[in-house]
Amino acid sequence: MRLRLSDQARVASVGVRARKLRAALSALGIAIGVAAIVAVLGLSSSSQAGLLAEIDRLGTNLLTADSGRSFAGAEAQLPVEAPARVGNLAAVEQVAHTAAIDDAKVYRTPLIPAVSTNALQVRAASLNLPEVVATGIAQGRWLNEATATEPVVVLGATAARRLGFDRVVPGQRVWLGGQWFYVAGILRPTLLASELDTSALVGYRAAERYLDHVTVASGAARAGPPGTLYVRAQTARVAQVQSVLAQTANPQSPNEVDVSQPSDALTARAAAEGAFDSLFLGLGVVALIVGAVGVANIMIISVLERRSEIGLRRALGATRRQIRGQFLAEAILLTLIGGAAGVAAGVLSTVVYARSRSWQVVVPVEAWAGGIVAAIVIGAIAGLVPALRAARLSPTEALRSV
Structure with a gap:
């Protein structure tokens, strides 16, 4: 039986909700990286927009x-x-x-x-x-x-x-x-x-x-x-x-x-004010990489802890593809939560700082959209190996740990 996308998401959410603290800590690294990227691009764009608006006001x-x-x-x-x-x-x-x-x-x-x-x-x-x-x-x-x-x-x-x-x-x-x-x-x-x-x-x-x-x-x-x-x-x-x-x-x-x-x-x-953006964007990317490693580590541990669940699902007729999809969806959901939180934090920091400087608030589409896409891609990459490892477990081998 083939699972619908909504069913796959619901199954993945069960794994995340069952370990809330672990999931929150894993998503934190992704959130920090995405927030840094969104804030850097947002503040840079707002600063430039404010300066250009001031130039227009003063006259060229x-x-x-x-x-x-x-x-x-x-x-x-x-x-x-x-x-x-x-x-x-x-x-x-x-x-x-x-x-x-x-x-x-x-x-x-x-x-x-x-x-x-x-x-x-x-x-x-x-x-x-x-x-x-x-x-x-x-x-x-x-x-x-x-x-x-x-x-x-x-x-x-x-x-x-x-x-x-x-x-x-x-x-x-x-x-x-x-x-x-x-x-x-x-x-x-x-x-x-x-x-x-x-x-x-x-x-x-x-x-x-x-x-x-x-x-x-x-x-x-x-x-x-x-x-x-x-x-x-x-x-x-x-x-x-x-x-x-x-x-x-x-x-x-x-x-x-x-x-x-x-x-x-x-x-x-x-x-020129955007010249140093690459440095801060680099730090954001580093945070994303660290977050991805954390998610991959958590997913591998999750596979080891849930061997009995995997074996039981396989014994009840779940295919390797469905097991693989479950853990991959769980990793993507985890990073997506972190990405959404990071985008919200980045936009909020941009709004607060830009308003304090009387700048026009500008958050480029590529900033928040890129943050979400980056989170999804990182989730897919980080969850791929654990998902493949879970899918390779045979029902008899997995049920030995019951």
């Missing part, structure tokens, strides 16, 4: 032009007129700029040793900088026409943390360039211009008056020069602006201008 039409180096290796400078020239391009919507003031350092108090700079930099900044680089103010206010001419500073997010500020209060000051500057605000983290996070930002007129950041252009002293241009181009014409940005910013020496698109670097980072 931001270009930067930095002063590079001359052919001789000396540090180059952008012309003072560079922002105005770039702003005249038809496809350019906005231009902001900053200038690093290398001689000025920022400290919490004048009592801090000069060498303890905390890797912070002082920069002069144009008033439209937050709007162009798509950032905002976490505390206080940004510079305006009045404060940009006075000893007033806005701190980047990392700079504020390193200086020990978590909020802005009236009268708060930092020691900047050998004198006190009042803290007006703290910026939010700037994804597209991470150099601003470690900067103390002042107005160009304040940099000219208090920090000697001045140059001569057309026979007159002017604040500057800028060191980095932040350019918002029309989205459909970004490539066109990028191709002429260096020549426009510095017509005399376009080779001394480094042009980049910050969103490209972020997209590359999103792809």
Whole structure:
């Protein structure tokens, strides 16, 4: 008599339910391996989706032009007129700029040793900088026409943390360039211009008056020069602006201008975040292999313990194929339980972590489906030898142990 698939599953479940603790421990290894695989793929996909969504929100039409180096290796400078020239391009919507003031350092108090700079930099900044680089103010206010001419500073997010500020209060000051500057605000983290996070930002007129950041252009002293241009181009014409940005910013020496698109670097980072996935996936595979060995071991022990059951079933007319199918189905059911538990644990950990980081929750189909398929395949492989061993037992040999 041929057993139906439902009957085969019911018979297999009896063997699992009869030894619940052993079955649970055997399925645990499979569950750990599957959970690791699902969680790694899920968290990687969620992280990449979150970063790409942030890139879309910030816009992919931001270009930067930095002063590079001359052919001789000396540090180059952008012309003072560079922002105005770039702003005249038809496809350019906005231009902001900053200038690093290398001689000025920022400290919490004048009592801090000069060498303890905390890797912070002082920069002069144009008033439209937050709007162009798509950032905002976490505390206080940004510079305006009045404060940009006075000893007033806005701190980047990392700079504020390193200086020990978590909020802005009236009268708060930092020691900047050998004198006190009042803290007006703290910026939010700037994804597209991470150099601003470690900067103390002042107005160009304040940099000219208090920090000697001045140059001569057309026979007159002017604040500057800028060191980095932040350019918002029309989205459909970004490539066109990028191709002429260096020549426009510095017509005399376009080779001394480094042009980049910050969103490209972020997209590359999103792809690189999956570079270490193979390591964790490998650990998940190792856990699956260990689980498979455990299942195979348990099934072999089960065959030895149930010799009398095998003999009795054979004596009552069960075929070798049915005995083989019973133990193979039992092994698959065992690993399937572990696989389902592992998928649930992996999905749950992905949801919890992604929500805590405000990411979109993404669990690829290949993650959970692959986990279930892997569990079934492992069960079939792990249970094959014990099933064949059980099927080879003759009724008389098996019943001797009764």
